[in-house]
Amino acid sequence: MTAHASVDGIMARLTGMVGERATRAPGVLDGHGRSEAYHAPRPPDVVVFPDDADEVRRIVRLCAETGMPIVPFGAGTSLEGNAAALDGGLCLDMTRMNRVLALNAEDMDVRVQPGITRKQLNAQLRDTGLFFPIDPGADASIGGMASTRASGTMAVRYGTMKDNVLALEVVLADGRIIRTARRARKSSAGYDLTRLFVGAEGTLGVITEVTLKLHPQPExxxxxxxxxxxxxxxxxxxxxxxxxxxxxxxxxxxxxxxxxxxxxxxxxxxxxxxxxxxxxxxxxxxxxxxxxxxxxxxxxxxxxxxxxxxxxxxxxxxxxxxxxxxYAGLGLRPGARAMVTDVCVPISRLTECLSLTARDIEESRLIAPVVGHVGDGNFHLLILIDPADAEEIARAKAFHGRLVERALALEGTCTGEHGIGVGKIDFLEQELGEAVDAMRAIKQALDPHNIMNPGKIFRQHAGEGGSRR
Structure with a gap:
């Protein structure tokens, strides 16, 4: 946790920048320390509600100067502790940045601020004959969906966020603002920075604009x-x-x-x-x-x-x-918490994976309903656990480990769309091995002082202890 003396000084400077949109109210802090994930809440030290990219830039520069961690926050619907403030610090709540900035109907694209939710966006597109199809279930923010590389129910036809984000505006850890691409539908100009930041879970920078592909509304x-x-x-x-x-x-x-x-x-x-x-x-x-x-x-x-x-x-x-x-799953066992997880395998291995998983659920004496985007091999489990029953929690965690190992053995992945966050750090190491060291090198280059959502996706140094929950 950041020392309170430091927070007091930073808070005074933030108030000078944005007034009452910087707050340390306990209820606000608590609300930004939790999500729909099963991981323990981890509140920040201060929450700021910026209005535009320039405010984000100035806030990030202040945090870079003082070493205060930054955690971007959208709708709070993440499932792997992706927005938990593990080291305290400053939470950037992007919900006020929810405007459509430019609609190009002829080119079927739109530029939006990151705090707009998918339902808000589609409501504004209703009379254009176009829509944005990515539907992860929750009414998530577009910035959060980009950060976790979300997909959902219509990915089988329309692809995932990585297929539908054309360009980003990002504030880097030193306060510089970059654009990752133009509006052209394809480009061979340099590294694909757009896809680097899509799925980075806020660990490389803060997304302040998103340019999206749109699709014709079906007849x-x-x-x-x-x-x-x-x-x-x-x-x-x-x-x-x-x-x-x-x-x-x-x-x-x-x-x-x-x-x-x-x-x-x-x-x-x-x-x-x-x-x-x-x-x-x-x-x-x-x-x-x-x-x-x-x-x-x-x-x-x-x-x-x-x-x-x-x-x-x-x-x-x-x-x-x-x-x-x-919520329907939670109703099957009132008072339970849901350990929600997902894996994804090639569709030719899906029947095998689900059949073995169903047998494992029964043998583990767990209640774990299944829901899946089976058209692309992705499925989710709601492992319903009594939060006061340590033995049941241990059984659930052991089952979860076997689930991921099974998916990896079938040439799949530890997560199809929830992201790594804090909950699947060890599994990412199993899945990609030394490729994680390449990710660390990118992180070190763009965020050398580790202020951008620290503790997510991987440990800063190989061999560090277990993830905090």
């Missing part, structure tokens, strides 16, 4: 659910749809336990069986053809028939239920 949208006799049949259907080249927009898996939670939480009446949620985008004839092909694949695997959501209200209710699986 027609069909959504449906289909239950299956077992998990294997559902996963094999998802794989079959992808391998058949059907351009599905979303294909999501909920296991039987998660369907029970969703039915109770969202007042739905679907079968409590492994279920796929589908969505198809395109022309009316095109989506009808896509849906018919997907139905045929599902029928071959014993699918129990499609139930359609045809009106916008029905589709919204269906996908809102999918987006609220965290």
């Amino acid at each position: 027609a949208i069909f959504s449906a659910v289909c239950a299956f006799p077992d998990l294997k049949a559902a996963v094999d259907t998802a794989i079959g749809v992808i391998q058949s080249g059907i351009p599905v927009a979303r294909i999501e898996l909920l296991d039987a336990m998660m369907m029970r939670g969703v039915n109770a939480f969202a007042k739905l009446g679907h079968r409590e069986a492994p279920t796929l949620f589908f969505e198809f985008h395109g022309s009316p004839a095109g989506v009808a053809e896509q849906a018919g092909l997907a139905q045929a694949v599902a029928a071959d695997q014993g699918g129990l028939g499609f139930t359609w959501a045809t009106t916008p209200e029905e589709r919204s209710r269906l996908w809102q239920a999918r987006d609220n699986t965290l």
Whole structure:
């Protein structure tokens, strides 16, 4: 924790810069020390709400001068302690920087401040015929989504944040402001700095603008659910749809336990069986053809028939239920905390990975509903634990370790979209080995005094002790 005498002096200078938008109110600090992650809360020493990039630049220069750590903060929906203030310091809450700065409808791109959320952005795009498709479930901020390389339910068709961020404006650790690229859809000009900062979790700089690709709003949208006799049949259907080249927009898996939670939480009446949620985008004839092909694949695997959501209200209710699986899962065990994690494997290995995982859950005597973006091999578990039961927590952590080892053995990754944060540091070392040393070298070059979100992604020096939680 930063010495309070130092914080007092810095706070006085911050107040001179931004007035009451710098605060040490205990409730504000506590709110910025926690997220939806299961990791222990770690509040900052001060929270500042900047209005623009120039204020961010001046604040960062002050922190560089004084050695105060900086933790950027968006909507607080991260799941691996990505925005926990491990060393105290200053939290930059970007929520006031939530404007659309420039819309280029002809080029299908938009430049925004990082604090705008995906729903706020799409609300402002509604009358343009364009939309931004990346949907991680939570109404996350665009800056946070870029920082964690988010993806979500529509990544199978539209890609992830790394595919949809054209350029960034970033404040570096010494206060310099850089732009990583122009608006051109492709470039061979130097290092790809945009993708360096996308996924860096605020450890290399503070994102102050994001230029995004937009996509045409589909003329027609069909959504449906289909239950299956077992998990294997559902996963094999998802794989079959992808391998058949059907351009599905979303294909999501909920296991039987998660369907029970969703039915109770969202007042739905679907079968409590492994279920796929589908969505198809395109022309009316095109989506009808896509849906018919997907139905045929599902029928071959014993699918129990499609139930359609045809009106916008029905589709919204269906996908809102999918987006609220965290809260639906928690309802399965009142009073529990959710250890939420994700892995991703090549889709050809997904059935094997999920089948072994389901067996491991049962043998571990854990309640851990599954939800997955199975179209790209990514799935999540909500491991529901009693926070007062040390033995159960130990079982859950051991299971989590086996889950990641299984994904790595199947040529997958320890995280498809949550990021590393503080929770998966050891797993990143297992996954990439000496490549992590290259990351350390980049960090040292851009942030030599380690003030940018310290303690995230990797330890500053190889061989340091375990991650703080």
